[in-house]
Amino acid sequence: MAFISMIALTASAGRYDFFGDELYFLSAGRRLDYTYADQGVVVALFAHIADALAPGSVTAVRFPAVVMGVGAIVVAALIAYELRASRRVQLLAAGTYATSYLLVTQCALSTFSFDATFTAVITWLFIRWVRTRQDRLIIAAGLVAALDMQVKWMIPLVWACLGIAVILCGPREILRRPALWIATGILALSLVPILYWQSQHNWPQLAMGTIIGAEQDATGYGPPGFFPQWLGLAGFLGTLLIMVGFYAVIRQEALRPYRFIAVALLLMTAFVVITHGRPYYPTGFFPAMFAFGAVGLWRYPRKRWMNLAILPVVVLTVVTFVGTLTLLPLPSTWRSQTQDAIDLGIRSAFWGTTNWSALVEAVDTGYNTLTPEEKTHAVIITQGYWQAGAVEEFGGKYNLPATYSPSRGFGFFGAPPDSATTAIFVGLDTAELDLRARFDEVERIVRVDDPMGIPGIDRMVAVWKVRGPKQPWSVLWDSMTTLYFDLGLWRDPRFTTRPTH
Structure with missing residues (x-):
């Protein structure tokens, strides 16, 4: 057996x-x-x-x-x-x-x-x-x-x-x-x-x-x-x-x-x-x-x-x-749109989490908009720890810089160095207001929004170029780190909790 x-x-x-x-x-x-x-x-x-x-x-x-x-x-x-x-x-x-x-x-x-x-x-x-x-x-x-x-x-x-x-x-x-x-x-x-x-x-x-x-x-x-x-x-x-x-x-x-x-x-x-x-x-x-x-x-x-x-x-x-074992995952043509967290759970069970390549390609597109000088002091920052893991796993062929994320356990891996003056930020397309509160310059480069995609991977995602952190990274990171993992589907006040380290 x-x-x-x-x-x-x-x-x-x-x-x-x-x-x-x-x-x-x-x-x-x-x-x-x-x-x-x-x-x-x-x-x-x-x-x-x-x-x-x-x-x-x-x-x-x-x-x-x-x-x-x-x-x-x-x-x-x-x-x-x-x-x-x-x-x-x-x-x-x-x-x-x-x-x-x-x-x-x-x-x-x-x-x-x-x-x-x-x-x-x-x-x-x-x-x-x-x-x-x-x-x-x-x-x-x-x-x-x-x-x-x-x-x-x-x-x-x-x-x-x-x-x-x-x-x-x-x-x-x-x-x-x-x-x-x-x-x-x-x-x-x-x-x-x-x-x-x-x-x-x-x-x-x-x-x-x-x-x-x-x-x-x-x-x-x-x-x-x-x-x-x-x-x-x-x-x-x-x-x-x-x-x-x-x-x-x-x-x-x-x-x-x-x-x-x-x-x-x-x-x-x-x-x-x-x-x-x-x-x-x-x-x-x-x-x-x-x-x-x-x-x-x-x-x-x-x-x-x-x-x-x-x-x-x-x-x-x-x-x-x-x-x-034999029928799952189901054909992609059978997918329906994820409207809430319950739909996301069903999608994960029957189709898995897919299309990480679209996310990483968008990050690479954003990175290629940087000048050579900007690239020497650039990092990748992702809003969610899934995104950070994807960039590290699939981003090797793009020659991307180090990846950081303030999300859950990834946030405790450390902050970007204070020498980093430019970042390519990838996260939900609702993140712009928060970014403008933390950086002097914020420019959206790419939007990834497949209506049949998964929020946080290839739906409701945007890539920004941000410059000039308003505080040293060692200070800024404490206000950014959170255990709340936002996929854009939650509707619960308990997610406002933002524990820091």
């Missing part, structure tokens, strides 16, 4: 062009640091390795994510094995993950790609501890959590939810084990360099909560739209097994010692819903729930009609998964 999935996912990994965040990870990888404003170093490191081995290859960049996704399939089977399930049940648990939309989503390079699998490994280690009482498994879970902390900073929440769940429903014996507190100490120590970096840069991660919540609501994925997407990631069969899994850990004696995993999933989901987080945050618990559901379903005294009723769910799951 894992081998087949590896081949299928690797073969289809390049069907979408780079997503905006993947371009950012490539840029972060060119500026390796021990941590960043909104993530750890692991994803940037793998992006850097892939870029060094196969420059420009979408498949190479996504291969580490594919490996993580396949790893989660294996973990689902391992958890079923720990529950003393037969090979058929292990195959059912693994196959459910392998045919879920969760796996497809996980195979684009992202912090989620790693975080989901590491969380699944932690749940497997705790489940194995319940069966064997080998304390080294708890230490191993702490080490995995510390590694996950270098990916995404959700793992302390996972750890806390597991702890609260154990207090609520056991096995409370684990709380008396020194290994648990050693593992917790390992996780706590892994936070120290990250907390230090955050304290030196005005705690940008704390401000991201409001921004993410506003983005979720704008795209329709906040409450009540959270749960349809949450279950959609699990797929038809996965949703069935999650429901059966909750039932099984309550009613089946053999699974009751593991009900703390199900409770932890509920606790984390409640937290994410309340804080308007992203629906995929709790999905690291899904491999365990798929295993619980598979075991519970197999042990339940089913009638013949129940078995027949499950078959259409299995068929629909497999057909949907195969269709996702």
